[in-house]
Structure formats: structure tokens, C-alpha cells
Amino acid sequence: MGVRKDDSADLRKQYPIYVQVGMIVALLLLILAFRVDLRQESEFQVVMEEQEVVQMEEIQQTEQETKPPPPPRPPVPVEVPNDEIIEDEAVDLDASLDLNESLQTSAPPPAPEEEEEEEEQEVFIVVEDRPELIGGMAALQQAVEYPEFAKKAGIEGRVFVQFVVDEQGNVTNPQVTRGVHKLLDQAALEAVREMKFKPGKQRGKAVKVQMSLPVTFRLR
Numbered sequence: 001m002g003v004r005k006d007d008s009a010d011l012r013k014q015y016p017i018y019v020q021v022g023m024i025v026a027l028l029l030l031i032l033a034f035r036v037d038l039r040q041e042s043e044f045q046v047v048m049e050e051q052e053v054v055q056m057e058e059i060q061q062t063e064q065e066t067k068p069p070p071p072p073r074p075p076v077p078v079e080v081p082n083d084e085i086i087e088d089e090a091v092d093l094d095a096s097l098d099l100n101e102s103l104q105t106s107a108p109p110p111a112p113e114e115e116e117e118e119e120e121q122e123v124f125i126v127v128e129d130r131p132e133l134i135g136g137m138a139a140l141q142q143a144v145e146y147p148e149f150a151k152k153a154g155i156e157g158r159v160f161v162q163f164v165v166d167e168q169g170n171v172t173n174p175q176v177t178r179g180v181h182k183l184l185d186q187a188a189l190e191a192v193r194e195m196k197f198k199p200g201k202q203r204g205k206a207v208k209v210q211m212s213l214p215v216t217f218r219l220r
Contacts, residue, residue, distance in 0.1 A: 118175050123164055123208045129201040131165040131209050142192040144215055147183040151219060159188035159215045167206040169197040177212065188215035 087203065150156075157180030164172045174192045179185040192213065200209035 027191055075191060081147075086155050121167075121208055124202055125202070125210050127200045127202045127207060127209050131169065131200040131211060132198040134196045137213075140177075140191060140195055140213065142214065143194050144217070145190070146217060147187055150181060150183045150217070154219065155184060156217045156219050157181070157184065159185055159217070160212060161188050161192045161215060162210065162212040163192055165197045165200060165209050165211055167208065168198045171195055171197070176215050180217065183218050187217075191215060 013138040101174050159176060159180055160178040161174050161178045166172050171193055176185045176189065179188075192215065199206040201207065
């Protein structure tokens with residue numbers, strides 16, 4: 001009997017130890033269980049299906065062709081009431097056609113008048129007898145009026161004028177072939193127009209002759 005009491009006493013003393021050991025074992029098992037779940041969760045991989053990549057292509061805007069507008073519709077004729085009464089004219093059915101009568105009711109148009117073409121006389125450059133300037137070059141230089149503006153500006157030089165001497169010795173169509181200044185060119189043309197020539201001749205006949213003369217502008 002004494003031995004049993006000691007065993008029970010020892011069991012009571014060791015009971016808290018067993019409880020603590022049991023709690024420790026339970027805690028270890030719980031920790032082990034959590035670690036196992038975490039490992040399994042870490043090994044679990046979610047496999048996502050690859051999605052198709054849709055490429056957005058830029059659509060080029062095409063120019064719309066503008067069609068021309070349709071032609072306007074022709075106006076619809078509107079019937080206008082005619083209040084005038086057409087009288088029945090008596091038609092002479094017994095009228096006979098005179099075959100001898102001319103069918104032409106209008107006179108023929110008059111024939112166009114022939115225009116007389118004037119033959120232009122040839123202008124000579126080289127002739128047997130060249131035109132002669134009446135009074136010589138001195139007369140030409142005396143006829144020149146020096147522009148006042150050109151004098152004050154000190155403009156001087158030589159202007160060449162080309163012209164045609166007709167059959168009467170008159171100067172026609174004068175033109176400046178080499179000028180100096182527009183004022184001097186105009187003065188030279190006016191002086192040449194006033195000149196009178198002895199007409200040039202070819203085979204004893206007065207003809208038109210082309211000539212050229214210089215007009216000198218010099219300040220004293």
C-alpha cells in the first residue's frame with residue numbers, strides 16, 4: 001500500500017510536466033502543419049493563358065472624290081391656254097403650180113468687191129544715189145534742243161537714230177538704235193523728224209532708203 005501512494009504522489013507532481021509537454025507537442029504539430037500548407041501554396045503556380053496581342057493598324061483616310069452635281073433638269077413645258085381662235089382659211093385646191101415660174105424667191109447675194117491691194121514699195125539699204133541731207137550735219141545739230149535737265153545733270157553723249165527717207169525726201173519711222181538717256185533720245189528723234197533729204201534713187205527712180213545718223217550732245 002505504501003508503494004502505491006508514492007506512485008500516485010509522483011504522478012500528481014509530474015502532471016504539470018505532462019501537460020506542458022503535451023502543449024509543446026501540439027504547438028509543434030500546429031507549426032508543422034502551417035509550414036506544410038505554406039510550402040504547398042508556394043509551390044502552387046497559376047498558369048495564365050497567353051492572350052493574343054491585337055495590333056492596331058492605322059487606317060489611312062482616303063480622300064473622297066467629289067462627284068460633280070447632276071445637271072439641272074430641263075424645265076417642264078407648261079401648257080398655256082390659247083384663247084385665240086384659228087379661223088379656217090379656205091384652201092384653193094384647184095390652184096395649179098406654174099412649172100415655168102422660177103423657184104428662187106430671193107435674189108442672189110452680190111459678189112464681194114475685190115479689195116485693191118496696195119503694193120508696198122521695197123525699202124533699199126544700198127542704192128546707186130544715196131539720199132542727201134539738205135544743209136548737212138550742221139543743220140541737224142542746229143535743230144537739236146538740248147534738254148535743260150540734261151544740261152544741269154551734265155548728261156552728254158551720242159545718240160544713233162535709224163529712219164527711212166521716202167520718195168519725197170521726208171523722214172519716216174525714226175527709231176533710236178543706241179541711246180544715252182531718255183531725254184537725249186527724245187530730243188534726237190524730234191530733230192531727225194524735222195530734217196529734209198534729197199531722195200535716193202535706184203536706176204534713176206526715187207525709192208525708199210533706210211539710213212542712220214548720229215546726233216551729238218556735248219556741253220561747252
